[in-house]
Amino acid sequence: DAGVIQSPRHEVTEMGQEVTLRCKPISGHNSLFWYRQTMMRGLELLIYFNNNVPIDDSGMPEDRFSAKMPNASFSTLKIQPSEPRDSAVYFCASSPLKGETYEQYFGPGTRLTVT
Amino acid sequence: GIQVEQSPPDLILQEGANSTLRCNFSDSVNNLQWFHQNPWGQLINLFYIPSGTKQNGRLSATTVATERYSLLYISSSQTTDSGVYFCAARNQGGKLIFGQGTELSVKP
Numbered sequence: 001d002a003g004v005i006q007s008p009r010h011e012v013t014e015m016g017q018e019v020t021l022r023c024k025p026i027s028g029h030n031s032l033f034w035y036r037q038t039m040m041r042g043l044e045l046l047i048y049f050n051n052n053v054p055i056d057d058s059g060m061p062e063d064r065f066s067a068k069m070p071n072a073s074f075s076t077l078k079i080q081p082s083e084p085r086d087s088a089v090y091f092c093a094s095s096p097l098k099g100e101t102y103e104q105y106f107g108p109g110t111r112l113t114v115t
Numbered sequence: 116g117i118q119v120e121q122s123p124p125d126l127i128l129q130e131g132a133n134s135t136l137r138c139n140f141s142d143s144v145n146n147l148q149w150f151h152q153n154p155w156g157q158l159i160n161l162f163y164i165p166s167g168t169k170q171n172g173r174l175s176a177t178t179v180a181t182e183r184y185s186l187l188y189i190s191s192s193q194t195t196d197s198g199v200y201f202c203a204a205r206n207q208g209g210k211l212i213f214g215q216g217t218e219l220s221v222k223p
Contacts, residue, residue, distance in 0.1 A: 033211075043201065043213040056210065089156060103148060103163035104211060109156055 002026075004107035006092050012113045018080040021110045024073055025094030033093040033104060034067055034077050043091070049075065082114045117142045117206050121214035128192050128221045136187040136217045138202030146205040147178055149187050152216070153198045161187070161200075192221045 005024040013019055025032045033048040047057040052069045060067070064083070069075040079086055089111050093104040118141035128134055140147070149161040162169050162176040164185065169176055173192075178185040185204075189196055199216040 042215055043203075045210045048210075059210070091158065102146070103160065105160060106150070106158040109158075111156070 004092055004094050004105055006090075006107040006110050008110060009108060010111045010113075012115065013082055014115055015083055016081045017114075018078065019082045019086075019112060019114075021077040021090050021092075021112070023075045023077070023092030023107060025075070025092070026105055027073070029094035029096050029105075030072060031095040031102075031104075032069060032075050033095070034075070035091040035093065035106075037089045037091060037109070038087075046077070079112075082112075084114045087112055087114050116210065117144065117204055117212050119202060119204050119212050119214040121200075121202050121217050123217060124215065125218045126220070128219065130192060130194060130221055130223050132192050132221075133188070133190045134192060134219070136189070136200055136202075136219075138185040138187070138204070138214055140183050140185075140202075140204040142183070142206045144180065144183075144204045144206050146203075146211060147185055148203045148211075149176055149185070150201040150203065151196075151198050152201060158201070189219075192219075194221045194223055197221050 034046040046059045166180045203213045205211040
């Protein structure tokens, strides 16, 4: 299996621009998670989906952030407009079944820099 | 929500030494995982261990759920073991919460 795939691996953009991060979960997994990692806050969950349906988005920092999962093999995390404080590494993870008690597998991450 | 605390925050070892990393959590858990974040930033699954003991090569882990802690053992450490080790725990209905990590540096 190819594992969780994320793109791009690195993104540098200017403040105010729209940023779209992409994720392909492991085939057969039906739970998908978006995390953000910063030095100050560590690893924190932004949102997760079960069977393409958003279950908990309480970690999404503000309305500038949105996430979609149009099908079982693809998800996007969009930031519009981006700000310098959004600079972080964004990880996508997937898990089999309902994801409540099962092991999560992480993608390589997208390193976002907003100047 | 559940609180996850890891110790020590930093650890320097000579190659070949053994070490024990600890993870304390504040509530009963139905998911506990150990990860290694390598110097390139990749998060690698080590163990899924909400209870009991598992071993994988030079690494082993034990979770004592009733006492709310988990231990990660690294034996005969190698320079490639360097990086940050994270523990993450989840209780029923909650999110997977990560500890702040233990940064390990193994010197040749």
